[in-house]
Amino acid sequence: MSEKKSFKNALNDCLNEAVAKDDSIVLVSADSGPNSGFKEFITDHPEKYFECGIAETAAESLCSGLATTGLTPIFCAPSPFSVGRAYEFFRIDLGYMRQNVKIIGRNCGFSYNDLGPTHYGLDDIALVNEIPEVMILAPQDADEMEHCFKAMLEHKGPVYMRVHNNSLVVPEEKREFDINKAVIYEEGEDIAIISTGNETEFVWKALDEIKAAGVKPTVIGIHTLSPIDKDAIRLAAKTGKVVTVEEHFANGGLGSIVANVLAEECPAKLRKIAVPNIYCTSGPYDELSHLYGLDPEGIAKTVIEFAKE
């Protein structure tokens, strides 16, 4: 699994493939189009590219208006701005109006590791998940990006897809994909690891160490956070211990979504590997990831210790 694809190239390829089949797609930008990897679309379809300047709020209202005329707007911007800054406009103009608009929150988590909390997207899952009827996606590899992009467009209604800056692994083998089903990578009896988005790659990297310590985990990847696949969480709960892994605050993200299902339906012990609810610091990405235990070493340590408690 060594081959990688940048998220920009992945988005570009997905959009070009989609546009060839769907005449309704238009692209909205808040000075964020080229940096989202959409240079080809902007060049090839200038009449369908609407630049708003640095104005994410107006951009999302504009998307809503465009969608009412039958078009399918895609708006991609850094997640703190496409979600946090424009939140009321997302909630009302896209959510409450149930518009067929696709919001891509790129550079989520602490992708912008050296830019600090103004540019971190650590609350986007929590915020969007409070808006009724919005599908939330977080692809875990390059193939899933393609599947999620297609599913995002096939779904008639608002969709939020969070995308990390890290390059995406290109899997050596194609897997079957169901937008409503989590990916069960492995089944074990000692503990379950549930991850989402970019963190799933780090879980894979942690597995050798975890297994070498004699721990047999169930390994589950979540590309669709809403609606959540409860069956996958029920499967995880059978081990009695569940670890969630996400580059998001511990409150309101994958860990909280899993916790709700466990508490209501299938009690199991839960440990969240996530970013604490602080204004977390900046620095080299690998060091930040290590600081919060989100790197393969940190994941392995937490899983092994928890499994042996």
Next chain:
Amino acid sequence: MDKNEIKQLKITAYEMRKKVIRMCDAHQAGHLGGAFSCIDMVAALYFHTMNVNPQDPKMEDRDRFILSAGHKCLAQYSALCQKGFFPEELLDTYGCLNCKMPGHPDMKKLPGIEANTGALGHGMSIACGMALGLRLQGKKSRVFTILGDGELAEGTNWEGAAIAAHYHLDNLLAVVDNNGLQIGGDVTKLMNYSPIDEHFKGFGWAVKTIDGHNMEEIVDALDSMPFEKGKPSLIVMKTVKGKGVSFAENVAKYHFWVPGPGELEQAYKENEEELEAIRNE
């Protein structure tokens, strides 16, 4: 403009006012002040200017109306009812549980509503998106929106104003209902966004200022859209908050009316008298 049509529009506007009073009567409350300042314009839009069809509310080539200042929705509800989008009996359900006419418009509940407004500062950019989308698809439909003057303090209006001018949206007409009062009092004392006309001109809009209760001026302005080819059009409409009910006129507290003793009766009586006066003109 035919004098009889002007007279009929004035009658329609006062019949709509009566429906607003009826809804406030049913619920014993409602946003009266702003509804009555913009209602003459709303009447002209629905009964003179816009191509809408109550038998086919989603008609493809319809014109769009977005009430950005969504709390003025009693004016729009009364217009939709008067136009035949829904039966009059529905007016008496205003404020009831699950009613089709909430305190702010909901496009999924009532035919003829194009956007869920109420949170201020949304309508302008939604209207821009509609105008862009319609133009991209070669439609001749036009987009109309009404903003409150107090609403202009929401910065997103100015993002939308820039977008409309940048994209030369001459299929868009915005109206600022300049009644001078918001819930907290005098708009200019709370936050002064005047001169409204000059600000919009600065963004690249073509602007007209009219008396928002003079039906001839309203119709003339609407008929001249676009005011300039390649520019969005703005009407700054000088109005009286609560226009049509003497005790509510220019009084900020009637922004939201909870009828006091005798007020409903007086409102109905004054409405009938004004209707009679217009009919006898």
